[in-house]
Amino acid sequence: MTHAYTALHAWADDQLTQRRSSGRARILVGLGTCGVAAGGQAVLEAVQKTIAEHMLEADVVQVGCIGMCFKEPLVDIILPGGPRLSYGPVGLSDVQDILVNVLLHNEHRHSRALAVIGDEPYDGLPAWKSLPFFAPQERTVLRNCGFIDPERLEEYVARDGYAGLARAVGEMTSAQVIEDVRRAGLRGRGGAGFPTAAKWEIAATHIARQRSNDAQAGESLKDYGYVICNADEGDPGAFMNRSVLEGDPHSVIEGMAIAGYAIGAGHGYIYCRAEYPLAIKRLKIALQQAREMHLLGTGILGSGFSFDISLKEGAGAFVCGEETALIASIEGRRGMPEPRPPYPAQAGLHGEPTIINNVETLNNVPVVIHRGAEWWASRGTEKSRGTKTFALTGKVQNTSLIEIGLGKTLREVIYDIGGGIVGGRRFKAAQTGGPSGGCLAEQHLDLPIDYDSLAGVGAIMGSGGLVVMDEGTCMVDIARFFLAFTQTESCGKCVPCRIGTKRMLEILQRIVAGHGEPADLVQLQELAESVRRSSLCGLGQTAPNPVLTTLKYFHHEYEAHILERRCPAAVCKALITYSIDPDRCEGCLVCLRACPGAAISGAKREVHVIDASLCTRCDTCRQVCKFDAVIVR
C-alpha cells in the first residue's frame, strides 16, 4: 500500500471516528430517485422537524438506495455505538412515532420496522441478511449503496475505497492489472458480455505502439487514448447504473482511473444520461473531491500516473449506447454508428485508442484489484463469473434493485427474492435485456441466469432490466411496445434497421388492431431474421429479439389475435369489449360518473349498462368498480 493511501485511509477513519464518538444517533434517509419519488424529501423534512422539536441527539444523513424500492421511503436509525435499524415504508405520520420511540424510549419495535442492517438480530428485529429478500443476494456492485453518504469521500475511503487504485499504481505494472482482470474473468456488464481484459489489452497495445513511434520520431509525448464510462442507461425499465452512480459514485471514478492506468490513457469521459440529474450532481461532487485528494489529476497518490475525467451529458438517444455512436456524440456529431473494425480500442475518440465500459463493469474493477481476482471470481459460474445487478420490476411483489451471483435461476429471483407475482396471479413471462432482449416463458423458470444460458434461448443478459409479466400482459402487445421503441430510436443509417423495423412494426400494429392475416406471421419471422443478420450495429441486430422470442414461446397468442380475433390477456383494445355483470352490479353510479366517454347508463340501485359504441375501452370503469362487476372479454 502506498504511503499516500495509508495517510488517506487514516484521515477517513479519523473523520468517521470523530462523528461516531459524538454520542449522537445518525438517521439515514434513502434519497435515491426512487426514494424521492416515493416522498422521501417530505420524510426528510419531517425527520429534521421532529429532531428539532424533541431536541433529539441525532444527525441526519442522505443515503443512496439499498434496493428495497418496494419499502420506500426508508428511514434507518444508527444508535450511538449500536446497531443500524431499518424502517419502511415510513409515512409522514410514522416519523415522529418512530424517532421518539427509538431515541427517547428505547422502544425499537414498530409496525414499520424491517430489520437490523448488521450481522445479529436486535430486540426482536431480524438481521437483514436473514430476510427472504436479502438472503439469496450477494452484494459486490452494491457494496456501498445505502451504506455510505455518497457525497462524502471519507465514507467511501473508510470502506477501503481507492485501495484498488492505490495497489495498482503503487505495486503493479499495467500488464499485471490487465492480467488480474483477465484471471477474474470479468465480462462487460452493459449487455454483450465481451471480456473486459481483452478490450483493455487491445487498447494498451495500440497506445504503447503510438508512444514508441512518437518517441522514435523525436516528437514530444502527449496523452494517448481514452477511457469512457458508458452511463447512458437507456433501457426503459432499467435503473441499475443510476443507483450505483447515485449511491456510490467514487467506485466508478476509481474503476476508470485503474482502467486508465492499465491501458496507459490520461483522460476519461463519463457519458451520463441527462435524465439522471441526481447522478450527475453526485458525480460532479465526487470528481471535485477526488481531484482535491490527488486521486485524480497529476501524480495520483504520489505515483507518476496522471489521469483526469470529464463529465458529458447525453442528449437522449438510445443508439448512443452503441460504442461508435457514443463516440460520435461526444465529438458533437449525430450519434450514428460506424462500421467496425476499426474497433474503438484501436481507433476511437478523436482517432485515439479508446475503451468504453459500462458503469457496472468499472464498479467491479476496484474490487478485483483490491480483493484479488480469485476472491472476485469465487461468485458466479465457470463462464459467467461474479455477480450481476437487476432491476426487478413489473408484476412482481417486491419491485427492487437486486444483486445475485450469476447462475441463480429465474424462479429463485422472482419467487424467493421478488416475493412472487402481485396478487398471487400466474407468472407468464420475464423479459430480460430491454428492447434488445427476449421474453422468457414458464418453461424457463429453472434456467440459470448467465450469459450463455440466456443466449441459448434467444434472450440476452442485457444491462439488467428484468420485467415480470403475468396473465394480464399481452405478449403481442409487448412485442409491439418494444419494436415501437427501437423503431423510433433507429438512427436511420442502415436500411435493414430503418425500414425493416418499420415494416415489422406495421405488421404488429395490424395484428393488435385485429386485422392480422396468417401470412403476416411468416413475413414477420422472415423480416426479423434479416434485420437481425444484416443491420449495421447492435441496435438493429437485437431489435427483433422481442419479436422472435414471443413468436417462439407465445405463438398461440399471435394465433388467437389473428385466427380468433381475440386477445387472451384482454389488453388489445380493438379485440375486447366491456360489459357489466348484472348479478354483481349494485347500481352505485361510481363507474357511470367516472366514465370519460359517458358510455354508461343507469340509475341509482339499477343495473348499469355499457354502450359498446361509445365505450373507448379506457378501463376506468373496471378500476373504479368496488364489486368487480365489469367484465372484459
Add this chain to the structure above:
Amino acid sequence: MNPPNPLPSDQVMPDRSALIPLLQQVQAQFGYVPREALFDISRRLRVSPSEVFGVLTFYAQFRLKPMGRRSVKVCRGTACHVRGAPAIIEAVEGELGLQGAQDTTADGEFTVEKIACFGACSLAPVIVLEGNTIGNASPDRVRRIIRQMQEALNKEGSAAPGDSA
C-alpha cells in the same frame, strides 16, 4: 464560403465537441432552442447551420418550440407499460385535448412529454406533474388532477381580465 465570424480572429474557438453542451445550455435557459441561437452557435463553432440542425433534431432532448408553462411527464417505460401506462397517456392527452403528435396545448399552458423511464418502477405507472411524482396513477385520478389544474387556471384567468391576449 464561411459565414461571417463575429468573434475576434485571435480568440480560440471551442472545438466541435462543444456543440451539444452549447445546445444543452441554450435549451436549459429557454426551454427550447430558438432559431437565432442555432445560427449563433453555427457561426461561433464554424459548423454549418444545417449540421447544427441535424445534430439538434437527432437527439430527443432538444426542442424547436417553446415549452408550455406547466409540465406533465408521463412514463412509458416497460414497467409502467405493463402496469397500464397506455391508459394514463390516453387520459392525459384526452383531458388536455391533444391530438396526434401535438405535445403542447393550443393556449401554451401544458406540455406533455412521454419519458422512456424515470426509474421509479416500483411506483408504476408514474406521472410527474410540475416536478411532483405521482405513483400508482390511475386514469381516473389523473383526469381529476388535470381538471383541478385547469379549473385553477380558469379562476386565475377570470381574476386578471387585463391579461387577455
